[in-house]
Amino acid sequence: MAVLITGGAGFVSANLIQKFLDDHKVVIALDNFSRGLRENVDFASNNKNFHLIECDLSNYVDLELKLEAISDLHKIEEVWHLAANSDIPAGVKNMDVDLKDTFMTTFNILKWMRSKAIGVIYFASSSAVYGDHGSDMLTENTGPLLPISNYGAMKLASEAQISAATESFLTKATIFRFPNVVGVPATHGVILDFILKLIETPNKLVVLGDGTQFKSYLHVSELVNAMLLVRTKFFDQKLQVFNIGPENEDGIYVKTIAEEVVALVSPSAEIEFGKGNKGWIGDIPKFQYSIDKIKQLGWSPLLNSHQTVVKAILEIKQKYFK
Amino acid sequence: MAVLITGGAGFVSANLIQKFLDDHKVVIALDNFSRGLRENVDFASNNKNFHLIECDLSNYVDLELKLEAISDLHKIEEVWHLAANSDIPAGVKNMDVDLKDTFMTTFNILKWMRSKAIGVIYFASSSAVYGDHGSDMLTENTGPLLPISNYGAMKLASEAQISAATESFLTKATIFRFPNVVGVPATHGVILDFILKLIETPNKLVVLGDGTQFKSYLHVSELVNAMLLVRTKFFDQKLQVFNIGPENEDGIYVKTIAEEVVALVSPSAEIEFGKGNKGWIGDIPKFQYSIDKIKQLGWSPLLNSHQTVVKAILEIKQKYFK
Numbered sequence: 001m002a003v004l005i006t007g008g009a010g011f012v013s014a015n016l017i018q019k020f021l022d023d024h025k026v027v028i029a030l031d032n033f034s035r036g037l038r039e040n041v042d043f044a045s046n047n048k049n050f051h052l053i054e055c056d057l058s059n060y061v062d063l064e065l066k067l068e069a070i071s072d073l074h075k076i077e078e079v080w081h082l083a084a085n086s087d088i089p090a091g092v093k094n095m096d097v098d099l100k101d102t103f104m105t106t107f108n109i110l111k112w113m114r115s116k117a118i119g120v121i122y123f124a125s126s127s128a129v130y131g132d133h134g135s136d137m138l139t140e141n142t143g144p145l146l147p148i149s150n151y152g153a154m155k156l157a158s159e160a161q162i163s164a165a166t167e168s169f170l171t172k173a174t175i176f177r178f179p180n181v182v183g184v185p186a187t188h189g190v191i192l193d194f195i196l197k198l199i200e201t202p203n204k205l206v207v208l209g210d211g212t213q214f215k216s217y218l219h220v221s222e223l224v225n226a227m228l229l230v231r232t233k234f235f236d237q238k239l240q241v242f243n244i245g246p247e248n249e250d251g252i253y254v255k256t257i258a259e260e261v262v263a264l265v266s267p268s269a270e271i272e273f274g275k276g277n278k279g280w281i282g283d284i285p286k287f288q289y290s291i292d293k294i295k296q297l298g299w300s301p302l303l304n305s306h307q308t309v310v311k312a313i314l315e316i317k318q319k320y321f322k
Numbered sequence: 323m324a325v326l327i328t329g330g331a332g333f334v335s336a337n338l339i340q341k342f343l344d345d346h347k348v349v350i351a352l353d354n355f356s357r358g359l360r361e362n363v364d365f366a367s368n369n370k371n372f373h374l375i376e377c378d379l380s381n382y383v384d385l386e387l388k389l390e391a392i393s394d395l396h397k398i399e400e401v402w403h404l405a406a407n408s409d410i411p412a413g414v415k416n417m418d419v420d421l422k423d424t425f426m427t428t429f430n431i432l433k434w435m436r437s438k439a440i441g442v443i444y445f446a447s448s449s450a451v452y453g454d455h456g457s458d459m460l461t462e463n464t465g466p467l468l469p470i471s472n473y474g475a476m477k478l479a480s481e482a483q484i485s486a487a488t489e490s491f492l493t494k495a496t497i498f499r500f501p502n503v504v505g506v507p508a509t510h511g512v513i514l515d516f517i518l519k520l521i522e523t524p525n526k527l528v529v530l531g532d533g534t535q536f537k538s539y540l541h542v543s544e545l546v547n548a549m550l551l552v553r554t555k556f557f558d559q560k561l562q563v564f565n566i567g568p569e570n571e572d573g574i575y576v577k578t579i580a581e582e583v584v585a586l587v588s589p590s591a592e593i594e595f596g597k598g599n600k601g602w603i604g605d606i607p608k609f610q611y612s613i614d615k616i617k618q619l620g621w622s623p624l625l626n627s628h629q630t631v632v633k634a635i636l637e638i639k640q641k642y643f644k
Binding site: 092095103107110111114129131140141142143144146148149150152153154156159160163164166167168239241 | 414417421425429432433436451453462463464465466467468469470471472474475476478479481482483485486488489490561563
């Protein structure tokens with residue numbers, strides 16, 4: 001059997017693909033290489049079970065064409081839909097970005113799955129679907145869902161499509177709501193931003209906002225383990241939604257992240273904070289994320305947000321300072 | 323000032339337009355006439371404040387072009403976005419229908435509003451965004467939101483876009499979650515279906531499902547009054563969501579609707595029920611809808627679901643049997 005992974009040259013996908021290949025699965029990875037990089041999956045390039053295909057998923061004709069030969073050769077039994085815009089500010093600036101890269105990729109992959117009678121999907125959603133609930137504890141059943149960025153809106157819109165498709169042709173649909181995920185190969189995020197800034201100006205780190213944003217982080221290796229654990233479980237209902245993240249109420253202030261990055265990368269740098277507790281439009285200052293549901297399956301994060309951030313800083317540093 | 327109404331030749335729009343014209347507002351109505359009919363707004367055709375423009379809202383270029391001249395002539399201060407697919411089964415059969423007519427119309431109207439700095443939107447959403455919560459009471463804050471039809475999915479996806487736009491450029495956004503709405507000029511729905519069936523076969527009415535579906539109905543005149551009341555109110559928060567419907571827990575069984583239609587339209591007909599309590603994929607058998615929030619503003623439905631259904635049967639009958 002084969003696994004199809006969209007956004008297959010992205011950060012999370014690279015880590016997921018490694019696991020599937022270790023497990024001797026055939027992996028078909030699609031990417032348009034707008035943000036994903038071939039080098040992210042270089043490790044697999046000589047593996048005969050790995051197929052990397054350049055494809056613009058937002059274009060149904062291209063999708064159908066590029067998958068025609070390979071889907072005759074391998075029976076695709078499940079789709080991991082990880083293709084999406086991951087640049088929140090880009091989507092605020094230009095509404096077309098999340099429409100094309102997040103929403104339409106979901107629409108098209110579902111349409112294609114329906115045409116091929118492929119019934120199993122795993123979807124990388126986001127805590128951004130919740131919008132701003134202040135410091136309320138966010139469970140999978142929390143409402144209302146009023147996202148404050150196009151990024152979150154198109155993730156929620158994708159969830160909605162998958163939910164409807166479960167009533168129609170999907171046999172098993174799993175929606176994972178990701179927290180902030182860090183590790184390598186990092187493509188974006190505050191840690192990478194800070195490190196890149198320090199490479200440019202080693203004596204100064206300018207932080208957007210006043211540093212009081214409270215965020216929770218999970219390491220990509222833990223995220224992948226969580227998803228693969230859920231994959232092995234049986235559920236009565238066809239559609240499942242899981243928050244994945246560090247322990248409830250765990251988190252770290254942006255100020256602390258800045259301090260750790262400076263300490264580990266450029267100890268002589270001064271940190272300069274901005275004003276306000278929102279870094280950009282669509283940035284949620286503080287939220288608490290319940291992972292009680294997935295914990296009941298036997299998964300727990302091994303690291304807290306602070307430990308995760310330190311681990312990621314060291315990994316990203318190693319990449320840029322080797 | 324002018325009001326822009328999308329889907330302006332549709333069932334609800336026709337009733338809303340009457341009210342705005344009575345109030346001496348300039349009304350610009352857009353419709354692609356795929357389901358909306360010119361005859362629905364014939365009453366306004368000689369009113370100099372009424373402008374009906376054929377426009378494919380799912381095509382941004384067409385939208386921009388068709389609105390260019392008129393939006394120079396009149397200052398559009400608010401948009402009532404009522405354009406959408408209203409045929410749930412059509413959207414189950416062909417995923418492109420709700421994508422194009424519900425989702426893309428929302429995307430494009432928001433994009434256009436942003437380009438013109440128009441900050442006020444009223445959106446016709448649906449109770450279908452909730453999905454199947456059994457007999458739970460549905461409030462505006464109910465979660466999770468897992469719609470079971472593409473119709474509901476694209477309504478939720480539209481809400482999500484509006485929610486994100488409120489963080490970005492909208493100054494006032496109001497989402498109305500409609501119940502089943504009946505009255506004239508009816509374009510679809512169970513009452514119209516039953517009457518049309520009886521016109522074809524006056525001695526027999528075949529009902530999809532076993533008739534135990536419990537549904538709540540509101541008359542279009544009450545819906546319009548509710549929306550116009552909300553419009554006059556001031557709220558601290560830019561984004562408001564309102565359920566509109568008959569009283570909490572009020573409703574009517576499809577069996578009763580069938581019996582009333584037969585009694586009023588073709589008393590000699592026999593009713594034949596199908597099996598199961600779902601008429602079609604995406605049909606939610608039973609739900610309870612809380613209108614406590616809008617009642618706090620001073621609106622209450624005057625008719626219950628049963629009275630509403632009888633009123634609508636008589637109105638639709640008058641149209642077809644005159």
